[in-house]
Amino acid sequence: xxxxxxxxKGAKCVFTGRFEFGFQRDCEAVTKxxxxxxxxxxxxxxxxxxxxxxxxxxxxxKTYGKKIERADRYRRRSERGRPLIIAEYDWFxxxx
Numbered sequence: 001x002x003x004x005x006x007x008x009k010g011a012k013c014v015f016t017g018r019f020e021f022g023f024q025r026d027c028e029a030v031t032k033x034x035x036x037x038x039x040x041x042x043x044x045x046x047x048x049x050x051x052x053x054x055x056x057x058x059x060x061x062k063t064y065g066k067k068i069e070r071a072d073r074y075r076r077r078s079e080r081g082r083p084l085i086i087a088e089y090d091w092f093x094x095x096x
Contacts, residue, residue: 006086006094009035011047016067018054019088027091034095042070046083050091 013031015024015038027050028038042049049071071083086094 004094006048006084006091007034008048008095011036012039012045013037013048013050014039014042014046014067014071014083015050015052017052017088019052020054021088021092024052027088030095042067042074042083044074044078046071046074048091049083049085051085051087053088 008031011031013028013036015027019027021027031038036047039046049067051068068085071085075081075083075085
């Protein structure tokens with residue numbers, strides 16, 4: 001899957017963590033411009049979870065990764081292999 005372009009049209013995307021290429025709202029704007037929808041939380045309907053390269057300050061208190069854990073759990077149950085969990089760098093690189 002590495003190198004394949006991401007088509008955001010109709011995709012539901014969740015963003016988590018701190019981003020080095022801008023703020024989450026900037027990523028959400030790109031998603032909307034390309035026909036996708038930015039949502040706040042991971043559900044069975046989520047298509048893509050983008051994880052910011054800067055992590056999250058709450059990781060120090062072991063409250064990290066709830067969205068990642070949920071996305072992984074849903075992905076294991078899904079026949080579609082969704083949501084795709086992707087790092088911020090790869091998300092930007094693979095936008096179509």
